Structure formats: structure tokens, C-alpha cells
Amino acid sequence: MSGYVGVLVSDPWLQSQFTQVELRNIKSKFVSTKTRSGRVTVEDLPPVLAKLKDFNGTFDAKAIKTILDESYPNRDEEIEFETFLKAFLSVQSRGTKGASSFLKTRSTTFHHAINESEKAFYVSHINNYLREEDPLLKSYIPINPAMDALFDLVKDGVLLCKLINVAVPGTIDERAINTKKDLNPWERTENLSLCLNSAKAIGCTVVNIGTQDIAEGRPHLVLGLIFQIIKIQLLAGLNLKKTPQLVELVEENQDVDELMGLAPEKLLLKWMNFHLKKAGYEKQVSNFSSDVKDGEAYAYLLNALSPELSTHETLEIKDPSERAKKVLEQAEKLDCKRYLSPQDIVEGSANLNLAFVAQLFQHRNGFTDESSKMPISSSEIITEEDEEACREERCFRLWINSLGGVTYVDNVFEDVRNGWILLQVLDKVSPGSVNWKPANKPPIKMPFKKVENCNQVIKIGKDLRFSLVNVAGNDIVQGNKKLLLAFLWQLMRYTMLQILNNLESHWQGKEITEADILNWANRKVKKMGRTSQAVSFKDKNLSNGFFFLELLSAVEPRVVDWSLVTKGETEEEKILNATYIISVARKLGCSIFLLPEDIRGKPENDAYIGG
Structure with a gap:
């Protein structure tokens, strides 16, 4: 169970050096070693630590032994979990390549600066979308954006569960939320587990966040999670089911599948550039930071989206801050709430600018009614031809993204066709199974290189005893949906069975x-x-x-x-x-x-x- 019980360490400093996810991963290695041998000694440490992903490719067992010999000369000494953690940090501090960004040593402590503008935006968004009249939220809303109350209010999980349901309605059955006035630690942890697992289920990446991190109100982790939830809500309309007019963005020699395989942020940029080109803007906007800092692209975009409010006055302003101010004034006339300041635009705040453009799309997408009638048959194919396949694709996509360390997947049917992501997943669930030397890393231009990757995927699948009769690597390259879903189902099944097989204390080494x-x-x-x-x-x-x-x-x-x-x-x-x-x-x-x-x-x- 992920996130159900926090891993506690008696030394507060030692506890602070790890996130809960890292503690659980490391403790599982410690427990596994102790289960096999009955005890863990200094001699056991080098091969165990060498297999951890933090040191993979940085230190081999021999190098780790050399490092540990300095502090732990008695190789037969039995050690407990806290000593195991100290040994881990001792090795980690000796190298930088491959070291976890969340780990700190006594001499090197990372401080995560909080962007006050972003925090104010998140609080304003929460105040606008969560209702004070909701019986569960009376003691939460409204939140003062000038204070740090947000980090205390999320500690019981109720507010975050509510926010997830705003982003994707129906994700959480609110009957399951513990809502009594004084929750005990177990009940709060249950709410936070519900929150984190539901966040995973809607597409958030929560690999480095545990229930204990939120319970402790760690600002950078809390804000990171909240932004992911809000972003999913803001980008929810970027699909053909909700906005069929998006077919107008399909370029010549491109099909609808390719367009809808784009990440939501990239699709939003494509929408923005589509209108900018029509408005006569000659540059290409490729990000929500440096490319929009001068406010010029926004001025053109707003003139294209709202001709009735069109003015050249904004474009004639030379000072970027003044131009940004005018841009926001014009956006407010379209009922876009002012969540960011002119300074946020000028400074290139990527998160806030993305949210601003997403708001513009929601309020005025600039498409005509006629554009929804263009190649509508294509959109009907996407949304109606096979709902079950779409549900399965969603399930596998979210599962792959939840693994961490795997290239983010936006569309399974498109993104896995070069074999690279499938090799990453296989290496994650069956370490050492992939031979990376002949593997071809994207971008891959030559089709036969993709086939090489996918052939290795099929070979590994057969080694893992998957049913792959008459299946070849080229079937994956060709995007055969039925075969892809069958392969991924077996891969997920294998992973679940491996998790159970690792519970040696329960199954006593028997193959499950x-x-x-x-x-x-x-x-x-x-x-x-x-x-x-x-x-x-x-x-x-x-x-x-x-x-x-x-x-x-x-x-x-x-x-x-x-x-x-x-x-x-x-x-x-x-x-x-x-x-x-x-x-x-x-x-x-x-x-x-x-x-x-x-x-x-x-x-x-x-x-x-x-x-």
C-alpha cells in the first residue's frame, strides 16, 4: 500500500533528509535484505546500495565498499534501519551524478523558495472554485492569500480531495472522506492517501510526495501538487469531445490522431500560434515563459480573439510592464479573472502564464461555429468508435506515468510506438532485463531503429512468459491498438504479481x-x-x-x-x-x-x- 503509513525515524535531522516515498523505497530494500538473511550487516550494504537507482551507474559495489570502510570498518557489525540510512547518505554525499535531488547532507541543504505570486494564484483559484456554503468547507474557505494558512489547511486532506473533484468531477466518492471535526492521525492519513492516489488517477505525478510530506505542510511539495491539479482543470477543454472545433488546428498532411496525441500544453501552444498567425504575428511561441515576456504575443492574441475590443494601442506601448498591464485589462473585459500581475508576465512565470492562456481558451477560443462542422467524422471516430479501448488506454497511460523515471506519456497509442518508453517501463518493473547498448533513444528518424527497439520489447516480454504468439516488434511500430493493449495488460499484471511475490514474509517465497x-x-x-x-x-x-x-x-x-x-x-x-x-x-x-x-x-x- 503506498502512502498508508508514514516511515518514521527517531532522528529528526535524518527524517528531514528524505521524502516519505524515498524512505519507503529504501526501507523496502532493507526489509528485503533482512528477511533473506535474518540480519543486515555492513558487508551486505555495498551490493544492496549499488542496486538502488540513486547510485546506478555512479558507484558499483566495490566503490561503495571503499567509501563505507572509512566509517564502518567492522564488516560483520549488524545494523538497523537508521544506520542503513546514514550509510546511504554517506555514499550519496561522495558523488553528484545520479544523486537524488531530494536528498541533502549536513553540509548541503536545499532550500525550496516559494513563489508568492503562484501561491496567491492557487489560493485565489481555490477560493473561486470551492464553495464556502459547502458544509465540509466552512472552516476552510475563504483562504487568505497573504498568509501561509494554505499549508495548514491541506494537512487533513479534505481540501485537496475537494479540489481534485473540481478538476475532474466524480473522481472521489466524497462519502469515503473522513470529515468529522477532530480527525485522529490514522483518519488524516487515510484522507491524504485518498488524495494522492486520486491525484495519480487523474494524471498528476506524485512520485516524490508521500502522505507525511503533506501532513507536515511542506510548501514546495504542496504547491507543486496543487498546481498539477489546477492545470488539469484548466486544460480539461482541450479535447475533441468538449471542443470539436479543435479539428481546425489539423494541418495539411496531418491526421486528427496525431493532433490529439499532443500533450495538453503543446496543444494549447498550437491553438495560440494558430490565432497569432491569423493575426499577423510573425514569431512562433514555443513556451509560456521567455516567448511571452514582452507581452507582444498576448496583444496580438487578444486582438484576434476579441475583435470588438481590438486596439493597436497595446502594441504601440514600448515598456513591457505597461504593455502587460494593458493586456490584463483587456483580458478582464473577457471575464478572465486576474490571477497574475504584469510583473509575472514580464518575469516569464511559466505556470502563471500557462494558466492565463488556458483561461483565455476557456472564455474565448476564437473558433467559429462552422469550424466544428469541418472533418467532424474524424472527431466522431476518436470519441465514439471504441470507448472501452479509450478507457484501457487511459488506465495504462496513468499507470505508466505513476511509475516515475519513465518518459511522460500523453497518448499510449502514439507515444510507445518507437519502443523506447516500453523499454523504460520494462527496465522499471524488471530491472536488468533491458540491454540498453543497442537501444535507440528518441528522436528516431529511421523506421528500422524503432523496429529494433520494439523487437527487444517483444523478446523481453517472451522472456517474462507473456502470451505473444505471432506478435512482432513491427506490430507495435504500426500502432496495432489491440496488441498494444494486450501487451500492456500483461505487463501491468506481471508488475502486480511481482509486488506480491516480494512480500516474502506472507508468501514464504512461493511464486504467486x-x-x-x-x-x-x-x-x-x-x-x-x-x-x-x-x-x-x-x-x-x-x-x-x-x-x-x-x-x-x-x-x-x-x-x-x-x-x-x-x-x-x-x-x-x-x-x-x-x-x-x-x-x-x-x-x-x-x-x-x-x-x-x-x-x-x-x-x-x-x-x-x-x-
Whole structure:
């Protein structure tokens, strides 16, 4: 379970040197070593530390042994976890290549400066979108942007859960949030686990954030998470389902799939440049920082989007600060809230400028009604041809992005076709399986180089005993959706089984099978005196949700409020139960990327999408 219980260290300074995610990763290595040998000694440290990603390629076991010999001459000395951490820092401080950016030594402490303008924007956004009349938010809203109250208000997770539901409505079943006045530490941790796992599920990157980090109100981590949530909300309209007029951005010799495979930020830039070109602006805007600092691009854009307010006065202003001021005044006439200042534009604040352009898109996208009728058949293909494939693509995309250290994926069907990302994922879930020497790193111009990467992907898949009969690397390069989804399903399944296999204390070294998981779940439910039993993961009776709820209750009896559970007889009742199941599981620390429809309609997926 990720994020359920914080890893605590008695030495406050030592605790401060790591995020909770790092502590959990390192402790898992320590526990694994101790489980195998019964004890951990100084002699065990070099090979264990050498395998950690922080030192991979920086220090080999021999180099680490040399470093540790200076401080720990007795190689048979048994060590505890805190000594293990000190040894880790001792090695980390001797090199910079590959060292984690979050790790600090006593002589080198990183201070994360807080951008007050960004903080003020986030607070204003929260005050505007979260309602004071909401019974759960009476003691939270409004927040004073001039103070640091935000960092205290997020510590119980309620505010962040609410913000996630504003960004992507329905992500969290609010019935699962612990909302009583005085929450105990376990209940606060559950809320924060629900928050972080739900943030993952909507596309946030939370690899370096743990529940303890938010509970401690670490400003840079809190603000980083909040911005990701707000960005997802602001960019939500950049898809053909909500804005079919985007087909107007399709260039000659480009298809709709290629356009919609762009990251939302890149699509927003493409939209901006589309209107700038029409307005006669000769430069290309490639970022939300240096390219917009002088305010000139904004002046042209606003003239294109709002001809009725068009004026050359803004363009004639020479002073960038004065021009930025005029730009914001014109934007306010379009009902865009002033979340940034002229100084933020001039200084090139990337986050605030992105938010500003996203607001312009939301209020005035500049497309005509006719543009939505252009190649509308293409957009219909994207949104209607295969909803199940789209849901599966979303699940695998979010899962890959949650792994950390893997190139960010915006569209699975497009982004994995050169094989590079799949090799990264395979190396993540099965360390050492990838031979990087012959691998071809993007950008890859020659098609046969992509095939080489994908051939290695298929070879590794076969080595891991995936079912890949008559599947070749070229199938991935060609973007065969059915085969890609089948491969990724097996890859996720393998990862989940490996996680379980690593729980040696529970399984005693036995290779875990699906039958073992099913038997464990049935025994767990039966032991609690419940009657539900699962015949298989394809059992249609699972669709009402009772078995999953009883299993969750068996893991933690107080986590399920049975007064909120429906009979599961109608489709609506099944969806309500499924929504509640997902939130309760995330509350317990599970990383789940499926939707309620997947539980209701295809229960066999559920064995592999949680952790």
C-alpha cells in the first residue's frame, strides 16, 4: 500500500533528509535484505546500495565498499534501519551524478523558495472554485492569500480531495472522506492517501510526495501538487469531445490522431500560434515563459480573439510592464479573472502564464461555429468508435506515468510506438532485463531503429512468459491498438504479481498465481463471517460490488460504511457501489486507475489495477 503509513525515524535531522516515498523505497530494500538473511550487516550494504537507482551507474559495489570502510570498518557489525540510512547518505554525499535531488547532507541543504505570486494564484483559484456554503468547507474557505494558512489547511486532506473533484468531477466518492471535526492521525492519513492516489488517477505525478510530506505542510511539495491539479482543470477543454472545433488546428498532411496525441500544453501552444498567425504575428511561441515576456504575443492574441475590443494601442506601448498591464485589462473585459500581475508576465512565470492562456481558451477560443462542422467524422471516430479501448488506454497511460523515471506519456497509442518508453517501463518493473547498448533513444528518424527497439520489447516480454504468439516488434511500430493493449495488460499484471511475490514474509517465497490471489481474497472475506465468494475474476456476480466491499472491510473493518452501500440491483446502484469501492481502496493506499464502469462491466480487470 503506498502512502498508508508514514516511515518514521527517531532522528529528526535524518527524517528531514528524505521524502516519505524515498524512505519507503529504501526501507523496502532493507526489509528485503533482512528477511533473506535474518540480519543486515555492513558487508551486505555495498551490493544492496549499488542496486538502488540513486547510485546506478555512479558507484558499483566495490566503490561503495571503499567509501563505507572509512566509517564502518567492522564488516560483520549488524545494523538497523537508521544506520542503513546514514550509510546511504554517506555514499550519496561522495558523488553528484545520479544523486537524488531530494536528498541533502549536513553540509548541503536545499532550500525550496516559494513563489508568492503562484501561491496567491492557487489560493485565489481555490477560493473561486470551492464553495464556502459547502458544509465540509466552512472552516476552510475563504483562504487568505497573504498568509501561509494554505499549508495548514491541506494537512487533513479534505481540501485537496475537494479540489481534485473540481478538476475532474466524480473522481472521489466524497462519502469515503473522513470529515468529522477532530480527525485522529490514522483518519488524516487515510484522507491524504485518498488524495494522492486520486491525484495519480487523474494524471498528476506524485512520485516524490508521500502522505507525511503533506501532513507536515511542506510548501514546495504542496504547491507543486496543487498546481498539477489546477492545470488539469484548466486544460480539461482541450479535447475533441468538449471542443470539436479543435479539428481546425489539423494541418495539411496531418491526421486528427496525431493532433490529439499532443500533450495538453503543446496543444494549447498550437491553438495560440494558430490565432497569432491569423493575426499577423510573425514569431512562433514555443513556451509560456521567455516567448511571452514582452507581452507582444498576448496583444496580438487578444486582438484576434476579441475583435470588438481590438486596439493597436497595446502594441504601440514600448515598456513591457505597461504593455502587460494593458493586456490584463483587456483580458478582464473577457471575464478572465486576474490571477497574475504584469510583473509575472514580464518575469516569464511559466505556470502563471500557462494558466492565463488556458483561461483565455476557456472564455474565448476564437473558433467559429462552422469550424466544428469541418472533418467532424474524424472527431466522431476518436470519441465514439471504441470507448472501452479509450478507457484501457487511459488506465495504462496513468499507470505508466505513476511509475516515475519513465518518459511522460500523453497518448499510449502514439507515444510507445518507437519502443523506447516500453523499454523504460520494462527496465522499471524488471530491472536488468533491458540491454540498453543497442537501444535507440528518441528522436528516431529511421523506421528500422524503432523496429529494433520494439523487437527487444517483444523478446523481453517472451522472456517474462507473456502470451505473444505471432506478435512482432513491427506490430507495435504500426500502432496495432489491440496488441498494444494486450501487451500492456500483461505487463501491468506481471508488475502486480511481482509486488506480491516480494512480500516474502506472507508468501514464504512461493511464486504467486491468480488462483493464490483469489483464494487469499475468499479466505479473508470468509474469515470475517461474510458470505460473498468469487468463483473467478470473470465472475459476473462481482459487478454489484459486494465482494470487493467485504474484502476491503476485512482488511480494515471500520473503512466501509455499510449504510452507504446500495443493493447493487440496478445499473445505477452498481455504479454507486463501484465508485465507493475505488475511493475506499485508494483511502487504504491502493493505486487504482480504473473507472467505476470497469468494475461494473468488466470485473476481471480488478485483480491487477490496484496495489
